[in-house]
Amino acid sequence: MISYFSLACICIAYVLFDVNYFLRILFTIGYGRLFQAKKKIFEKTSIYGICLIDFSRRYHGICLSMDVDIFLKHMNNARYLRELDFARFHYYDRSGIYGEIAKRGGGAVQGASSTRYRRAIPIFTPYKVTTQLIYWDDRNFYLEHEFISLSDNFVRAVVLSKQSVTGLKVPVAEIIEKVEAGAKRPEPTADLKLWLDSMEESSLRYKKTK
Numbered sequence: 001m002i003s004y005f006s007l008a009c010i011c012i013a014y015v016l017f018d019v020n021y022f023l024r025i026l027f028t029i030g031y032g033r034l035f036q037a038k039k040k041i042f043e044k045t046s047i048y049g050i051c052l053i054d055f056s057r058r059y060h061g062i063c064l065s066m067d068v069d070i071f072l073k074h075m076n077n078a079r080y081l082r083e084l085d086f087a088r089f090h091y092y093d094r095s096g097i098y099g100e101i102a103k104r105g106g107g108a109v110q111g112a113s114s115t116r117y118r119r120a121i122p123i124f125t126p127y128k129v130t131t132q133l134i135y136w137d138d139r140n141f142y143l144e145h146e147f148i149s150l151s152d153n154f155v156r157a158v159v160l161s162k163q164s165v166t167g168l169k170v171p172v173a174e175i176i177e178k179v180e181a182g183a184k185r186p187e188p189t190a191d192l193k194l195w196l197d198s199m200e201e202s203s204l205r206y207k208k209t210k
Contacts, residue, residue, distance in 0.1 A: 021082075028086050029093050039094040041180045044132045047090040074120035080157060081113070083129055084145055088163065091131040091143065096179050104175075106168035111140060114160045114195050121157075126150040135188045138171045140164050142192060160195055 092098030135142040
């Protein structure tokens with residue numbers, strides 16, 4: 001039987017920390033390590049919100065009442081970005097990229113993201129999120145994510161994500177070579193090129209204000 005002290009500690013933890021976030025990360029990585037094979041760096045990975053397990057051993061998410069917007073009709077914008085945290089953790093662990101970065105004493109942070117919402121995810125709609133490495137430069141990885149509703153396989157949202165490596169002096173290409181020898185950097189897609197240009201313009205604009 002749970003004691004009042006234990007109950008109080010749990011309540012305090014939920015007040016001070018986003019406990020569900022950390023539990024979700026542990027579950028995501030743990031499940032992947034136990035039941036999913038390692039992935040090549042260019043292979044897509046799939047991961048989701050509230051998890052149900054199908055026969056292909058993929059996570060399935062469902063848009064529930066705590067995920068919706070103020071009108072209680074579809075998933076709110078903040079939930080999309082939160083889901084991407086878990087998708088990236090899963091990709092990094094399954095591909096071995098983050099393990100190689102951590103082994104060298106470095107880390108990775110979200111540098112930027114660009115989201116295009118094509119169609120809302122209605123409440124109680126099952127969906128999946130895919131993650132794929134599409135490009136890298138000296139200091140950054142670039143990932144593409146897709147939110148796909150399972151009922152019709154429609155891509156509801158597309159997200160470009162810039163992941164910046166921190167605490168390392170070696171180029172990203174060296175990390176990639178260590179994880180998957182001989183891997184060639186893809187050419188940037190047209191939309192990625194435009195996004196990179198827009199970030200460069202934004203950076204220059206703010207540098208001029210200093």
